[in-house]
Amino acid sequence: MxxxxxxxxxxxxxxxxLSRRDFxxxxxxxxxxxxxxxxLGACENPTQYITNDDPLDANSYxxxxxxxxxxxxxxxxxxxxxxxxxxxVVGSGMSGLCCATALAEKNVDVIVVSAGSQPISRGxxxxxxxxxxxxxxxxxxxxxxxxxxxxxxxxxxYTPSLALEHVKLEQLAGIYAMDKIKWSRWLQNSGASMDWMxxxxxxxxxVTPLEVNLEPPYEDRxxxxxxxxxxxxxxxxxxxxxxxxxxxxxxxSNAYADWIVNGYGKTIVYNQRAVQLVRGTTxxxxxxxxxxxxxxxxxxxxVPPTYGPDNPFVPIDPGVPASWTPTGKYVKYVGTKAIVLAxxxxxKDRDMxxxxxPWAYELFKNALEFDKSPVNYDKGLEMxxxxxxxxxxxxLWVGAAWQKVFPNPxxxxxxxxxxxxxxxxxxxxxxxxxxxxxxxxxNTNFAFGAxxxxxxxxxxxxxxxxxxxxxxxxxxxxxxxxxxxxxxxxPRPQTPQQLKDQWAASTSTYATGNTPEELVDDAINRMGxxxxxxxxxxxxxxxxxxxxxxxxxxxxxxxxxxxxxxxLDETPLYMSRSVGASFLCVMGGLRTNEYFQVCDELDNPIPxxxxxxxxIGDFFAGTYNFGLPGQNLGACCLTLxxxxxxxIANNSIPEGV
Numbered sequence: 322m323x324x325x326x327x328x329x330x331x332x333x334x335x336x337x338x339l340s341r342r343d344f345x346x347x348x349x350x351x352x353x354x355x356x357x358x359x360x361l362g363a364c365e366n367p368t369q370y371i372t373n374d375d376p377l378d379a380n381s382y383x384x385x386x387x388x389x390x391x392x393x394x395x396x397x398x399x400x401x402x403x404x405x406x407x408x409x410v411v412g413s414g415m416s417g418l419c420c421a422t423a424l425a426e427k428n429v430d431v432i433v434v435s436a437g438s439q440p441i442s443r444g445x446x447x448x449x450x451x452x453x454x455x456x457x458x459x460x461x462x463x464x465x466x467x468x469x470x471x472x473x474x475x476x477x478x479y480t481p482s483l484a485l486e487h488v489k490l491e492q493l494a495g496i497y498a499m500d501k502i503k504w505s506r507w508l509q510n511s512g513a514s515m516d517w518m519x520x521x522x523x524x525x526x527x528v529t530p531l532e533v534n535l536e537p538p539y540e541d542r543x544x545x546x547x548x549x550x551x552x553x554x555x556x557x558x559x560x561x562x563x564x565x566x567x568x569x570x571x572x573x574s575n576a577y578a579d580w581i582v583n584g585y586g587k588t589i590v591y592n593q594r595a596v597q598l599v600r601g602t603t604x605x606x607x608x609x610x611x612x613x614x615x616x617x618x619x620x621x622x623x624v625p626p627t628y629g630p631d632n633p634f635v636p637i638d639p640g641v642p643a644s645w646t647p648t649g650k651y652v653k654y655v656g657t658k659a660i661v662l663a664x665x666x667x668x669k670d671r672d673m674x675x676x677x678x679p680w681a682y683e684l685f686k687n688a689l690e691f692d693k694s695p696v697n698y699d700k701g702l703e704m705x706x707x708x709x710x711x712x713x714x715x716x717l718w719v720g721a722a723w724q725k726v727f728p729n730p731x732x733x734x735x736x737x738x739x740x741x742x743x744x745x746x747x748x749x750x751x752x753x754x755x756x757x758x759x760x761x762x763x764n765t766n767f768a769f770g771a772x773x774x775x776x777x778x779x780x781x782x783x784x785x786x787x788x789x790x791x792x793x794x795x796x797x798x799x800x801x802x803x804x805x806x807x808x809x810x811x812p813r814p815q816t817p818q819q820l821k822d823q824w825a826a827s828t829s830t831y832a833t834g835n836t837p838e839e840l841v842d843d844a845i846n847r848m849g850x851x852x853x854x855x856x857x858x859x860x861x862x863x864x865x866x867x868x869x870x871x872x873x874x875x876x877x878x879x880x881x882x883x884x885x886x887x888x889l890d891e892t893p894l895y896m897s898r899s900v901g902a903s904f905l906c907v908m909g910g911l912r913t914n915e916y917f918q919v920c921d922e923l924d925n926p927i928p929x930x931x932x933x934x935x936x937i938g939d940f941f942a943g944t945y946n947f948g949l950p951g952q953n954l955g956a957c958c959l960t961l962x963x964x965x966x967x968x969i970a971n972n973s974i975p976e977g978v
Contacts, residue, residue: 388672388710391718394605395597395614395651402652406432408969409656410663411595411613411712415442415570416934416958417663418577422521423966425585432587433578434613434654436594436664436711437698438620438643440578443905444702445554445569446536446951447959450484451512454519455551458535462805475549481508487548491949495942498726502915503940506964507956514960515553518573522555525576526583531555534565535804539743539766539950542881546766550804552951566801567702570954592620592645593652594698595664598715598930606720610929612655613715618645623699643699659969661931662919663962666906667710668731669696677723678907681731684775685904704903712936713910719930722912722922724938732905732945732953736770737763738897739784740791740820744798745947746770748784748897749884751864755781757841757856759864762878768947771902780901783852785840785861788824789891791817824895832896837861840894850898865889906935908945908953913938916974917965931969933962 410421413435424431449455459477466472476483488508492499522531536552554565560572581587593615601608623643626636654660667673671691674682682689689706696709717723739748747770752763754777761773774782791797796814815823824831832848834840837858844850844857865888867875873882888894911919911932918926932938937957945953968974 386672386676388670388714389717391605392597400614400651400653403655404432404652405655405657406430407656407658408432408661409434409613409654409659410661411435412663412665412934413437413440413574413578413589413591414663414665414934414958415574415577415954416962417661418574418581419518419959420661420663420933420962420966421587421589422577422580422585423963424970425581425587427967427970428585429658429966429970430587431581432654433581433589434593434595434615435589435591435698436618436645436696438591438622439699440571440574440589441699441701442570442574442954442958443700443707444951444954445565445567445573446954447515447518447553447555448551448949448951448955449511449515449553449959450508450551451478451480452515452519452553453512454515454533454553455479455512455535455549458804459549465805477549478512479549479551481511484508484548484551487949490545491946491952494944494946494948495726495730498939498942500913500915500939503913503937503961504956506915507960510960510964511955514963515955517963518959519553521580522573522576525579528575528579529557529559529572531557531560531565531569531572531576536566536950537744537798537802537804539745541743541764542883543764546948548949551949553955554951571701590615592618594618594645594647595662595711595715596651598660598719599653600719600927600930605718608928610660610719610927611657612653613660614651614653617648617650617652619648620645642694642697644695645698656929658929659931660929661933661965661969662712662716662911662936663932663934664710664712664936665708666908666935667708667713667910668904668907669706669709673710673713674907677727677910678729678731680728681733681904681907684780684902688901688904704905706904707906710910712932716911716919716927716930716932719927720921721919721927721930722924724909724912726909726939726942729907729909730941730944731907732768732947733775733902734768734771734905734947735899735902736765736767736774737782737784738899739786740797741799742794742797744800744802745950747773748786749880750790750886751785751861751888753783753785753852753857753860755779755783755851755853757853757858757860759860759877762880764880764884766947768944772944772946774899775902779851781851782899783844783850783857784897784899785864785888785894787886787888787891787894788821790886791820791824793886830897832898833893835892835894837889837894840896844896844898848898861888861894905945908935908941909938910936911938913940916968917961918974931965933965934958937961 407430410417410433421431421433456478459475463474519533534554535550538550539546541547555569556565560568595613595615597614598610599612600610621644624641626640627638629637736747737752745767747765749763754760798814832844834843841854841857868885868887873885913932917931919930919932920926
């Protein structure tokens with residue numbers, strides 16, 4: 322099998338499909354659920370590469386994939402314009418704009434180029450350790466509750482040393498495979514970077530400022546996932562619902578862009594897609610990366626969706642998405658100090674997901690829209706694939722190595738649904754699968770709960786509770802509530818009676834009945850759900866027995882007795898159903914050292930080329946499990962790009978590195 326020829330001057334398209342499912346289920350997914358070091362890196366001197374119709378065997382595993390094949394070099398004659406700056410940042414998401422703001426603040430001549438038409442980001446939760454705002458909030462809370470019986474104050478200030486137990490737990494969850502040096506740089510600079518961000522968001526040059534909010538902590542009765550409040554989000558009058566956990570990040574990106582353009586007089590160029598890095602003068606794989614070539618795109622704005630009067634978030638008419646059409650016209654952006662890649666993940670590229678994250682590919686291949694729609698460069702918080710790995714591919718083409726952690730972890734959540742004690746928890750009451758059986762200790766968060774559910778038949782779970790469950794706490798927080806409920810105007814906690822009224826009005830959502838038999842029959846007959854009737858009824862009665870023993874004792878999964886609540890004392894009973902999970906993004910990519918330089922197979926930095934944001938290689942391992950909620954935004958999209966911007970501006974990256 323020989324390499325297929327490529328026409329000069331044409332950017333080779335990635336493969337459009339796979340005909341190797343059986344192989345992937347075997348050899349490629351043999352490492353499913355396992356994080357290993359050094360596996361599946363970019364091949365050295367491959368003589369053959371994989372195409373869609375090739376039969377595969379074990380020897381094919383190390384061959385080069387089509388997306389690794391560099392396209393023909395764009396010649397100088399195809400370049401319409403050359404722009405020279407000290408630093409070129411590629412990408413107008415949170416991390417790229419944060420880095421550019423830090424550079425511009427230091428008077429570095431920086432430019433941002435982006436395929437999208439605007440600043441963009443997703444979510445809004447930013448983990449930070451030791452910010453001044455966090456310290457103030459903890460002190461206020463401790464003072465207000467000091468006289469409460471049995472009150473244990475939160476440690477304040479919350480320092481990296483005090484966070485060590487939680488940090489080590491997260492590192493162990495990734496079998497200690499992530500780059501702990503990068504974690505150290507995050508922890509050392511986390512509080513200071515958040516203080517900087519709070520100031521920037523509150524004093525924007527022209528757009529509406531944002532105020533910071535501290536989210537409620539995860540209260541784990543076992544103490545395993547418990548940590549002080551450390552998740553910051555931002556909101557203003559333009560943020561939907563005035564709370565930032567879902568929608569704060571786009572407003573933060575707007576604020577950064579405002580600082581770059583109107584605060585520091587720098588330039589952001591939109592609707593230009595980076596297609597090729599320039600390294601050296603011959604093979605494009607030696608010497609320094611000096612430039613990035615972007616193709617101009619013709620942008621067609623979207624037709625906005627239409628929303629009904631009752632729900633401002635679920636459109637009754639989806640509208641028409643924006644589109645970008647290549648023009649074949651190129652601009653070269655020269656960076657005399659650095660080219661910084663901040664182009665997001667690769668979940669829109671099917672081949673890259675199969676190679677680098679086969680476990681997630683098998684779980685979500687029918688949900689991720691690989692070939693069904695073009696990349697939306699302005700995409701917000703959606704779950705069907707984000708970016709096409711443009712930055713990762715450009716790096717591979719100039720000699721970068723892939724990260725050492727395999728498989729690439731993904732951000733996944735969406736556990737068993739039901740009343741949530743800790744906002745981002747898995748439902749802590751009875752969880753059943755379609756066989757009517759319990760399958761795990763229910764006391765966990767919504768990411769670990771999702772992973773557990775994804776291993777169940779048909780990826781389906783059911784939550785069961787009684788009306789009395791509402792009385793297990795005096796108030797019920799929802800996603801978007803504020804720690805202390807004093808800082809911002811998001812949703813307020815519900816009372817037990819409000820919750821009961823809500824359940825009673827949700828007969829189209831929940832199955833219900835006064836006995837286990839009535840409940841399961843309603844689930845099967847009215848709701849049309851698939852569940853083993855006899856086993857489910859037996860599980861409900863058995864769980865109720867665990868909650869009524871003295872002392873309470875769960876002999877199946879040893880759930881904390883404080884979380885065992887009777888099911889058969891107050892009617893009605895309720896049952897929820899949840900299927901699958903939410904895929905947010907895939908993490909990492911190019912091999913990246915602690916100074917965020919992109920490296921080759923020997924860990925040698927490629928001069929002039931840097932990586933930031935979700936692209937940073939080896940920061941996460943296993944899965945992004947929300948044990949430190951908001952860590953990707955708080956660490957990879959705030960602290961680390963802020964540190965990178967300052968390091969480049971101060972020329973403080975060590976000599977010879």
